[in-house]
Amino acid sequence: xxxxxxxxxRVSTREYKSDAITxxxxxxxxxxxxxxxxGKNGQPWRFIVVKNIETRKKLVGACRGQRFIxxxxxxxxxxxxxxxxxKKMGGYWNSLPxxxxxxxxxxxxxxxxxxxxxxxxGAFNEEEVRNLLDVPKEVKIVALTPIGxxxxxxxxxxxxxxxxxxxYDKWQDx
Amino acid sequence: xxxxxxxxxRVSTREYKSDAITxxxxxxxxxxxxxxxxGKNGQPWRFIVVKNIETRKKLVGACRGQRFIxxxxxxxxxxxxxxxxxKKMGGYWNSLPxxxxxxxxxxxxxxxxxxxxxxxxGAFNEEEVRNLLDVPKEVKIVALTPIGxxxxxxxxxxxxxxxxxxxYDKWQDx
Numbered sequence: 001x002x003x004x005x006x007x008x009x010r011v012s013t014r015e016y017k018s019d020a021i022t023x024x025x026x027x028x029x030x031x032x033x034x035x036x037x038x039g040k041n042g043q044p045w046r047f048i049v050v051k052n053i054e055t056r057k058k059l060v061g062a063c064r065g066q067r068f069i070x071x072x073x074x075x076x077x078x079x080x081x082x083x084x085x086x087k088k089m090g091g092y093w094n095s096l097p098x099x100x101x102x103x104x105x106x107x108x109x110x111x112x113x114x115x116x117x118x119x120x121x122g123a124f125n126e127e128e129v130r131n132l133l134d135v136p137k138e139v140k141i142v143a144l145t146p147i148g149x150x151x152x153x154x155x156x157x158x159x160x161x162x163x164x165x166x167x168y169d170k171w172q173d174x
Numbered sequence: 175x176x177x178x179x180x181x182x183x184r185v186s187t188r189e190y191k192s193d194a195i196t197x198x199x200x201x202x203x204x205x206x207x208x209x210x211x212x213g214k215n216g217q218p219w220r221f222i223v224v225k226n227i228e229t230r231k232k233l234v235g236a237c238r239g240q241r242f243i244x245x246x247x248x249x250x251x252x253x254x255x256x257x258x259x260x261k262k263m264g265g266y267w268n269s270l271p272x273x274x275x276x277x278x279x280x281x282x283x284x285x286x287x288x289x290x291x292x293x294x295x296g297a298f299n300e301e302e303v304r305n306l307l308d309v310p311k312e313v314k315i316v317a318l319t320p321i322g323x324x325x326x327x328x329x330x331x332x333x334x335x336x337x338x339x340x341x342y343d344k345w346q347d348x
Contacts, residue, residue: 003287006177007206007280030340032181034333036279039296041331045339052343090300090315093271097263098296098316101275105210106181109283113177122213122272126264134345141264142272157215159208165219166204169226171308 001113010109013117015152016072025114026074029147032110036103039086039095045103048077048133055132062128063121063144072117072148077133078104079141100142108145117150175287184283187291189326190246199288200248203321206284210277213260213269219277222251222307229306236302237295237318246291246322251307252278253315274316282319291324 030047038044050056056070069075078100086095108118121144129141164174204221212218224230230244243249252274259270282292295318303315338348 001177003175003177003180003283004202004206007209007284010209010211012211027336028178030336032178034336034339035181035184037184037186037282037294037331039294043334043339046341046345046348047339048341048343048345050343055343086296089271089296089317090298092300095296097267097271098275101272102279105276105279108211109177110181120211120213122260122263122269124264126266133343136345139345143263157211160217162201162204162208165208165217165221167220167222169222169224169229169307171220171222171310171313174220 006109006112009154010112011154011156012119013150013152014068014119015150016068016117016146016148017151018071018073019149020073021116021148029107029110029114033103033107036106038099038102039089042084042086042099044080044082044084044096045100046079046139048079050075050077058132059129059144062132063124066121066123069146072146074147075144076107076147077129077141077144079135079139081138082140083138096140097142104143104145111147115149116147118145118147121145180283180286183328184286185328185330186293187324187326188242188293189324190242190291190320190322191325192245192247193323194247195290195321203281203284203288203290207277207281210280212273212276213263216258216260216273218254218256218258218270219274220253220313222253224249224251232306233303233318236306237298240295240297243320246320248321249318250281250321251303251315251318253309253313255312256314257312270314271316278317278319285321289323290321292319292321295319
């Protein structure tokens with residue numbers, strides 16, 4: 001699918017069919033995440049692919065009751081090692097959230113190509129997800145997404161105009 | 175261009191021709207950034223498009239002497255408001271780095287479609303870039319990229335295998 005079409009068509013999906021996703025398709029979208037760039041090529045990311053229905057039901061509780069997580073057949077938990085990320089972004093901060101932001105978005109755009117829906121989930125309790133999945137303390141959990149075939153029409157969010165977010169040569173109040 | 179081909183072909187470009195980029199092309203890649211998802215659709219990002227050669231020369235100094243910044247005809251500075259981002263990722267942290275990671279990567283993948291090169295730059299001094307571009311203190315500068323036509327062959331970084339970064343249902347040491 002044409003790149004610009006993928007970017008335009010991707011939306012947050014909050015209603016899913018329970019239809020299974022083949023391993024071949026899952027591997028293709030995970031491979032798009034794998035190829036992402038990261039600070040100093042640290043590749044600090046790790047992806048936990050949760051298919052177990054009992055675990056997905058418990059994830060709903062750790063994600064403020066967002067029930068569509070258990071409707072989709074798979075949840076992907078994006079986490080990673082701050083110790084393996086670049087530690088001096090801007091001079092002083094850790095690149096892990098940026099690295100994983102890039103990588104998980106590669107996966108979500110690939111999912112769009114495959115006719116699958118996803119939804120960035122930032123509203124979760126890190127400790128509860130950590131305990132559910134036995135994630136060690138040195139690994140930060142950055143975001144989750146359900147992945148599955150949409151059971152709804154696309155709902156596009158509005159976006160600011162380009163003139164509201166782009167400036168030339170120097171800062172201008174926007 | 176096919177999405178998977180874009181993801182596979184994108185590399186960090188560190189040698190550029192000085193050839194100008196048309197405004198039509200620049201607007202297309204900026205529009206890909208504009209369409210990115212963000213926490214609570216906050217769209218906290220702002221992009222400063224630096225064409226001025228004197229400013230680009232000074233940016234080299236603020237980015238640890240990475241001279242290819244002044245070779246490319248344009249530098250894009252990705253920054254944004256933490257106050258307009260989602261403040262409770264995982265329960266307790268600000269989504270700005272994730273939001274901008276996603277958005278700037280949209281731009282970089284679009285650049286690949288247009289035959290343009292880019293390079294994630296995290297090695298910069300935030301205060302020096304801030305002073306150069308009059309960026310207010312409440313705006314965080316997350317990353318920069320030069321953008322221009324490559325003057326080099328593609329150099330692909332190695333990546334871990336899928337089996338090294340993917341786990342099923344629970345954490346396993348990787």
